Amino acid sequence: MTDIKRFDTDHRMSQAVVHGNTVYLAGQCGTAHAPIQTQTREALSKIDHHLATVGTDKAQLLSVTIWLSSIADYDAVNAVWDAWVAPGTAPARSCGEVQIGGEGYNIEIICTAALS
Amino acid sequence: MTDIKRFDTDHRMSQAVVHGNTVYLAGQCGTAHAPIQTQTREALSKIDHHLATVGTDKAQLLSVTIWLSSIADYDAVNAVWDAWVAPGTAPARSCGEVQIGGEGYNIEIICTAALS
């Protein structure tokens, strides 16, 4: 049996799943209906939190996919993202327009990271 | 050469690709134009099938991305999903609205799992 460690698990999903030295996070969102900058900061904060829980941090990010409910938010989100990334450690990234489950959610961020 | 094992491979894609102790599945769909609950159950059945083929099962899922052609199906899909997940083993998950190639396909599910 492979060793899998799950964190913040309910009947639907885990917020973080560790397999070997890789961690997969559930899509992270901010507060519904908040301004996009706020939602972005909150989603990134949750990522920081979940990465810390499994013993790693944002400098160990491998791959990130960002879903925006409106691609018009692209520049605003990038400004918050660019300031958050640990210099020299930016992950592979993609960012596209995808409607998100639940009303008022305008950003969801999906990450894979290495354990430090 | 890294050891990669592919399953159900044609000129366009493989339904499952094993690398080390991780398996990546192609996006799985149900029958076009069927009710969303049926399409969801069928897609999950195909996931069960492909995971069994490579020697693992749904309790070893790591990360899942669900695409819905209409986010209005979110609750209906979740009801089927929640009943399918092996208790205590829910993967990291994200679910958003993405149009799918081919007419009448309303859900596509993309998975990464560990080998058991």
Next chain:
Amino acid sequence: MTDIKRFDTDHRMSQAVVHGNTVYLAGQCGTAHAPIQTQTREALSKIDHHLATVGTDKAQLLSVTIWLSSIADYDAVNAVWDAWVAPGTAPARSCGEVQIGGEGYNIEIICTAALS
């Protein structure tokens, strides 16, 4: 500290990130406003380039996600894709309609590959 190698890194993203014997590529696009076949060929060329940079190639692809700004381009993109895939090595794949950041970009391709 896990050994992570990054390639073509700026303040926002890396074009390729190697962790263990897996490489994650940033979403690859072609020239904005070019015909979809051209954009597809260019994106696939960039994938060839980045995979070569890290010492692997398209026959080692594990998982690919394709975003199209219009799912109506599905058949045109598949024709280019099918001709590009190394016979017998097709990865797990998914393809859906997602609007892409920046005007005139009609395809973005996100890959994970094994190191050879």
